[in-house]
Amino acid sequence: MSPDRDTYRHRGQRRALVTLLREQRGIRDERVLAAMAAVPRHLFFEPAFEAHAYQDKAFPIGEGQTISQPATVATQTELLGVQPGQQLLEIGTGSGYQYAVLCQLTSQVQSIEFNPVLYARGRARLAALGLPTAGLHLGDGSLGWPAGAPYDGILVTAGAPALPPALLRQLRIGGRLVVPVGAQDPSQQQLLRITREGPESFVREEFGGCRFVPLLGAAGWK
Ligand code: SAM
Helix, strand or coil: CCCCCCCHHHHHHHHHHHHHHHHCCCCCCHHHHHHHHHCCHHHHCCHHHHHHCCCCCCEEEECCEEECCHHHHHHHHHHHCCCCCCEEEEECCCCCHHHHHHHCCCCEEEEEECCHHHHHHHHHHHHHCCCCCCCEEECCHHHCCHHHCCEEEEEECCEECCCCHHHHHCEEEEEEEEEEECCCCCCCCEEEEEEEEECCEEEEEEEEECCCCECCCCCCCC
16 A cells, blocks of 8 residues: 555654554454554545554544544454454545555445545555455445445444444344444443344344444434
């Protein structure tokens, strides 16, 4: 990915970020840490913020949206437990950074973005970086992407008011949905992992309070 714009200094900053994720943020999955080490986060930033790309913080990407904090990206990815060859769906392409991280773990990734400006920008950026764009879609991800179902993993990068029923239906048996659910107040938004154990059987696990921008669309916030 763009060796000329990914300098020795950037790679050093990225190694330091990965050390922080491992030692202070509790990320244990070495494949996830390697994926975070491989993707040049600064190339997903607006120029005004690029110098801050290796801080463990969310930053604006335009249109009132953000690129998620690296610890959040790593945690959500780890909770999916991705294996090579698995089919994944991301809701909320945004900058394309999380998509690029998922593409390090499996070649079968779809991602949907609701905002046409961010969709066009993200798609152009990912193409320029040599990442596959066939899996990128413009649409309402609160309804999932039925054409690619069933999925081994669905990752939602915006906060939903409740579990979106279409996403549960599009999970394979054994598949996992990682999604923030609850009101915008961070003390009420919970990061959830839902595992489909049978056609109508779902196990719910909670991974603490979180704060995400709102999921819009039919099963999102109005
Ligand atoms: N994954 C992104 C990244 O790596 O930059 C971060 C995304 S940002 C926290 C959440 C994104 O979800 C925004 O780009 C927003 O436009 C998008 N979004 C909100 N509601 C959506 C919906 N119903 N379907 C698809 N995308 C949606």
